[in-house]
Amino acid sequence: MSGRRVRRDEQVVGRRALLVGSVGLTAAVATLAVTDALPSVDDVPFVPDRTELDWLAARLRQVDGLGVAEVEGWQDAGRRWRDFAPVGVLVHHTGFRATAGDPHPALRTVVDGRSDLPGPLCHLLVDRAGTCHVVSAGRANHAGEAVASGPVPGGDGNVHYVGIEIDYAPQSPYGQAPTPEQRRAAVLAAAAVVDRLGTDADHVRYHAETSTSGKWDPGNFLDADSFRAEVAQALGA
Numbered sequence: 001m002s003g004r005r006v007r008r009d010e011q012v013v014g015r016r017a018l019l020v021g022s023v024g025l026t027a028a029v030a031t032l033a034v035t036d037a038l039p040s041v042d043d044v045p046f047v048p049d050r051t052e053l054d055w056l057a058a059r060l061r062q063v064d065g066l067g068v069a070e071v072e073g074w075q076d077a078g079r080r081w082r083d084f085a086p087v088g089v090l091v092h093h094t095g096f097r098a099t100a101g102d103p104h105p106a107l108r109t110v111v112d113g114r115s116d117l118p119g120p121l122c123h124l125l126v127d128r129a130g131t132c133h134v135v136s137a138g139r140a141n142h143a144g145e146a147v148a149s150g151p152v153p154g155g156d157g158n159v160h161y162v163g164i165e166i167d168y169a170p171q172s173p174y175g176q177a178p179t180p181e182q183r184r185a186a187v188l189a190a191a192a193v194v195d196r197l198g199t200d201a202d203h204v205r206y207h208a209e210t211s212t213s214g215k216w217d218p219g220n221f222l223d224a225d226s227f228r229a230e231v232a233q234a235l236g237a
């Protein structure tokens with residue numbers, strides 16, 4: 001597949017830069033390493049043959065009643081970053097105020113990234129109508145450094161987790177709650193992912209449970225144990 005070919009080429013470029021000492025290439029590789037290190041614990045770029053979520057859209061489409069939209073290019077997103085070996089799902093909120101007329105205001109941001117953090121910023125974004133937008137098959141910058149949570153080890157959260165962003169604004173002054181469709185879609189998507197990863201509902205964690213910087217994602221609409229209970233129910237159905 002072209003994806004593997006690209007990664008192998010990148011690895012060759014990285015080695016050549018070190019060997020030849022080409023200033024331009026070395027600078028490019030160094031910049032990449034620095035930006036990736038922002039939310040990460042350690043950083044060695046261009047690890048080949050790692051896990052990719054190429055199955056993500058197809059797996060979600062198997063879920064009854066779940067709307068799925070694929071962001072153009074999602075299959076190649078996030079492939080440049082280093083290790084990715086997810087065993088769980090981390091749930092977030094975007095902090096963007098979504099409405100019926102503008103159901104996914106954060107979508108471009110999670111695809112493209114921010115000035116301080118390169119995209120992709122999640123793997124799935126669940127919009128106000130409950131549609132699941134597939135953003136990235138490769139590693140995404142959503143978790144940062146993580147403390148161990150349930151059965152998922154601590155360390156670099158971007159290695160261990162598939163990131164689901166619920167696009168809504170629970171914070172003041174908005175005080176939104178997810179719509180019922182949005183909440184249900186987040187549960188179903190989390191269940192589908194851990195099912196495909198071969199793990200279980202205990203591997204679905206809230207960012208609030210892993211954050212080392214006081215994150216409260218995905219807001220207070222439902223406590224994490226209750227969310228996991230709904231995931232377990234979805235898996236048992």
Ligand SMILES: [Zn+2]
Pocket residue numbers: 091092093142207215217
């Ligand atoms: Zn978060």
